[in-house]
Amino acid sequence: MAAAARAPPPPRALSAEPRRGSPAAVGVSAPWPGARVRAARHREENFRSHCMLTSSNLNSRPLLCPPCNCAQMALADTRISYQPDVEKHTGVLAYELVQGNLVQWNSFMDKSIPDPPTAVLLHGILGSRKNWGSFAKRLAQEFPMWQFLLVDLRCHGDSASVKKRGPHNVASTALDVLKLVVQLRLTPRVLVGHSFGGKVALSMVEQAAKPLARPVRVWILDATPGKVRAGGDGEDHPAELIEFLRRMPTQVSSKQEVVDALVKGQFSVDVAQWVATNLRRSNPVGQQSSSSFSWTFDLNGISEMYKSYEDTNLWRIVENVPRGVHINFLKAERSLHRWALEDLQRIHTAEELAADEGGGVEMHVLEDAGHWVHADNPDGLFRILSSTFRIETTIRGIQD
Structure with missing residues (x-):
């Protein structure tokens, strides 16, 4: 995929910890002791992408969001700043970039500095990037050389005001994210998608060799590549x-x-x-x-989008994994109705095929968790996903 003619400057970011020597910045309270989040300083140029996050309010608290109970950061004075000529930025989504405190964006001025490794975190239907907020900050604290791109998918959150052409489906949603990483000049090495976001991640791999890195590791959390089995065991459909x-x-x-x-x-x-x-x-702020x-x-x-989620079949990418791609499925232990025996058997067969072709397919089970994996057992999910960032860090020769 070709990059935009006028690529924007480096994206504005949220850092998991303040860097030494940087001026004090306004941030929000973090969901675990000792962590602080701040807004990075303005770049020399105005950021030309459609959405740019600015935040303030030193005393913001996490909000618990049932049923996933994810810690959503309450940014009381948060604004999404839009450029007036929005039709020039139809591929851009609202996002946050959570950076470890050792991340440097100087690679744009000094090509001798390698770009920081990037992971993209994708939410499910009726969710938003905030679903991943506290989890991403925890990852950034544990892996300070990494940065984590949290995206509001089309029709969701702050991206709902970005007018998108139809069809609204898994493939077009994946293409949105690919366009965003091109405009932000990022090369993702890890994709993590929950539920609908899992199929979006698979579709990203299928649609584009670039800007995805090789190797790239993909995590599909409690979703299968094919038939969707939702609303069982008394759950809301x-x-x-x-x-x-x-x-x-x-x-x-x-x-x-x-x-x-x-x-x-x-x-x-x-x-x-x-x-x-x-x-x-x-109503506008102040008019209560x-x-x-x-x-x-x-x-x-x-x-x-949900209808497309039910209809989209991506088994072909799983059963013919491109070289350098490693696909990880995570099944929630208590999410029984979403997984059929035929799904598990097919993934196991794909594991053997991928190993012979230079790719990878792997199955994981998250104990003590239902479909909302990042809320039901965040510690267990963190332990499982951490292995990916340690492996990628070793491959790239980065010392955390």
Whole structure:
């Protein structure tokens, strides 16, 4: 894929720890002791990509987001700054770049400094980049030479206001992310996708040899390459939830109104409270009277995306893994209905084939976890994923 004609300067980033000698910067409190997050200094040029994260509020606290209970950073004064000529940036998504404190972006001025290794973290349907916030900061603290790109996929979060042409499907969503990493001049070495995001990661590998590195390691968290088996064991079915939300008013008077409506509609309290975190106050800051809330996502687009998630079959990339690609599947122990015996047998067969062809396929099981793996057992997930960053660090000869 060709890069954009006018490539932007290095992206603005959030660092897991302040670097020595850097001026004090405004940040947010981190979800574990001793960690601090700050906004990096402005670059000499204005960042020409569509979305740029700025943050303030020293006393922000993590918010728990059911049912995944991920620690979402509450950026009270966060703004997404948009360039007025948005049609020139149709491939760009809202994002955060979480950097370890040893990451240097001087490679743009001094080519003798290698680009920092990058991992891309992708959320699932009705999620956002915030689902990965605290987990990414934990990774950045453990692996300070790495940086982690957190993306709001099309129709989700702050990317919902970026007008995208249809179809809204797995392939177009993957292409969005590929365009973003080109514009940010990043070369991802690790892709991590949860649920829908897992298929997006697989589609990225299928669509483009570049800008993906070789080797590249892909993690698909609690999703299979083919048939989607959701809504079993009494769980809320995503398609039914999306359609219910589409029938609700586009603006509501309070988040509790949405929670009450969902519970009355026989959805679980956890899911109802989680969905309500996707509401944003409609009135400008400071105008609290007659407040109303509206969705941060495009429900019509998300409905198409979920249908594509059910229909998309990517077994071909798993059963014919390109050289230099290592695909890891992670099955949540308690997510039984999402996995059929035929899926597990097919992945096991792919493991043997990939080993013979110079690629890799591997199956992992996360104990004591349901579908929301990064909330149900974050410590276990961290231990499993950490092996990838240690391996990649050794391959590149980086000393953490």
